[in-house]
Amino acid sequence: MEKIISFCLLLFAFGFLSAQEVFYEHYGNEVEIWVVLPYNSINFKKGSDEALYQVSLQISDAKKKQVATLEKSQIIPKCSWLNDCGIPIHFRQELPQGSYNVILQIKNKAMGERRSYSRQFIIGSSSTEIGLSWIIAKREDLEYLPNTLSGLISDEVKLYQSYSISLDSLKITIDNQVLTVKNPQSPIVLDLLPYLQTDAQNLMNLIFYENNIYYKMEPFLFTPWYAYSLRYSLEDQIRQIRYIANQNEWKYLRRLPKEKQAEAIETFWKANDPSPGTVRNELREQFYQRVMIADERFTLHKKIAGWTTDQGRIYIKYGEPDDIYSEVYALDKYPYIIWYYYDKNLEFIFADITGYGQYTLRNKDEEY
Incomplete structure (x- = not known):
C-alpha cells in the first residue's frame, strides 16, 4: 500500500516578505518546536557584519498557566549566500495532552527591535506519524535551511527526520543515487553531503517503509509561504x-x-486536508501561496489589498489562468482583461471602469 505525502516546493514570482513561522511535531510526551527566521527579514546595525537575535517561547496551557519558557540566541552573519534561506531555531519540551498558547518573541539585541506573536497548538493522544524532512545545511559554522539543493555549496548538509511509526527502512534517492537505511531509529540524522553535486539538480525524494505500507515524501526546504500567518x-x-x-x-x-x-x-483546514494524518496540508499551502501572489500582483496604491480585489479573489479560487487576453487601449470601451480557464470551461472578464487600474469582474454569474 502506498501513501504519498507530497512535500512539493512552492515557487513564487516575487521578492520575499519579512516573516517567521513556528512548526510543531509531537512524539510521546515531547514536542519538537521549530522557529524559522527568514534571512531576508534580518536587520543589521549600520556598519555591522552580524546580528544577534534572541528567540524566546512562553508556553501557557488552556487555563492560561505558564508551563514552560524556552530561549535561545543566534548570531547571524551578513552574507549573500544566505539570501532567500531560513535560520532554524529548534526546541524540545515535554508537555502533557492539552491545548497550548505560545507567545513567540524575537528580539534584535543590537538594535532593540522586538516582535511578538501568539500561536496555538494542541497535543492529542496520538503522536505525529512522520514529521517534516528537515534539510539542515551548515556553512561558516551557521546552520540554515536552503531553499534548493541545486548548486548548494555548504560544509555540511544533513537530513533531520523524526517519526513515531515502526519503520523497516528508509530509502533516499538523490538524482540517480540511492541511500538505504535499515531499521532506522528516530530521530534520523544523516549526512547527505557525499550524495550532493554542485553542478547537479540534486532532486531528492524519500520513501519510508512500514511493513506493507510505504510513504513517499520530498525534503522540507525553505519557502516564502511561511510569511502568510504573520502577514x-x-x-x-x-x-x-x-x-x-x-x-x-x-x-x-x-x-x-x-x-x-x-x-x-x-x-477548517484540518477538515479540508487532502492528506489527513500528515504534518503538511497541501491545499492550505496552495491557498497561502495564491493569497500572497494575489497581494503582490493586484494591490493598488498600497490602499487596496490585492487579495480583496476581484482579480485577487478569482486568482485565489482558481489559480493561474490558462490564457489571458487584454485590450488596454480599447476604442470606445473600457480597458478590459479576459482570463480563460479551459479545463473548468470558465472565462472571467475584468474591466477598468474608473480608469485607475482597478479591474472589476463584469460577469459575476460565471464565478458561481
Missing part, C-alpha cells in the same frame, strides 16, 4: 477562507468571537 490577521484569514468555504462553513466562521477564530481556522 494576515485572524480576521483577514477568515475573510480569505470565505472564497473557498462552503455556505455552512462560512456561516459558522463569520459569527465567531475573536478568541475562537484561531482554533476555528485550524479546524
Whole structure:
C-alpha cells in the first residue's frame, strides 16, 4: 500500500516578505518546536557584519498557566549566500495532552527591535506519524535551511527526520543515487553531503517503509509561504477562507468571537486536508501561496489589498489562468482583461471602469 505525502516546493514570482513561522511535531510526551527566521527579514546595525537575535517561547496551557519558557540566541552573519534561506531555531519540551498558547518573541539585541506573536497548538493522544524532512545545511559554522539543493555549496548538509511509526527502512534517492537505511531509529540524522553535486539538480525524494505500507515524501526546504500567518490577521484569514468555504462553513466562521477564530481556522483546514494524518496540508499551502501572489500582483496604491480585489479573489479560487487576453487601449470601451480557464470551461472578464487600474469582474454569474 502506498501513501504519498507530497512535500512539493512552492515557487513564487516575487521578492520575499519579512516573516517567521513556528512548526510543531509531537512524539510521546515531547514536542519538537521549530522557529524559522527568514534571512531576508534580518536587520543589521549600520556598519555591522552580524546580528544577534534572541528567540524566546512562553508556553501557557488552556487555563492560561505558564508551563514552560524556552530561549535561545543566534548570531547571524551578513552574507549573500544566505539570501532567500531560513535560520532554524529548534526546541524540545515535554508537555502533557492539552491545548497550548505560545507567545513567540524575537528580539534584535543590537538594535532593540522586538516582535511578538501568539500561536496555538494542541497535543492529542496520538503522536505525529512522520514529521517534516528537515534539510539542515551548515556553512561558516551557521546552520540554515536552503531553499534548493541545486548548486548548494555548504560544509555540511544533513537530513533531520523524526517519526513515531515502526519503520523497516528508509530509502533516499538523490538524482540517480540511492541511500538505504535499515531499521532506522528516530530521530534520523544523516549526512547527505557525499550524495550532493554542485553542478547537479540534486532532486531528492524519500520513501519510508512500514511493513506493507510505504510513504513517499520530498525534503522540507525553505519557502516564502511561511510569511502568510504573520502577514494576515485572524480576521483577514477568515475573510480569505470565505472564497473557498462552503455556505455552512462560512456561516459558522463569520459569527465567531475573536478568541475562537484561531482554533476555528485550524479546524477548517484540518477538515479540508487532502492528506489527513500528515504534518503538511497541501491545499492550505496552495491557498497561502495564491493569497500572497494575489497581494503582490493586484494591490493598488498600497490602499487596496490585492487579495480583496476581484482579480485577487478569482486568482485565489482558481489559480493561474490558462490564457489571458487584454485590450488596454480599447476604442470606445473600457480597458478590459479576459482570463480563460479551459479545463473548468470558465472565462472571467475584468474591466477598468474608473480608469485607475482597478479591474472589476463584469460577469459575476460565471464565478458561481
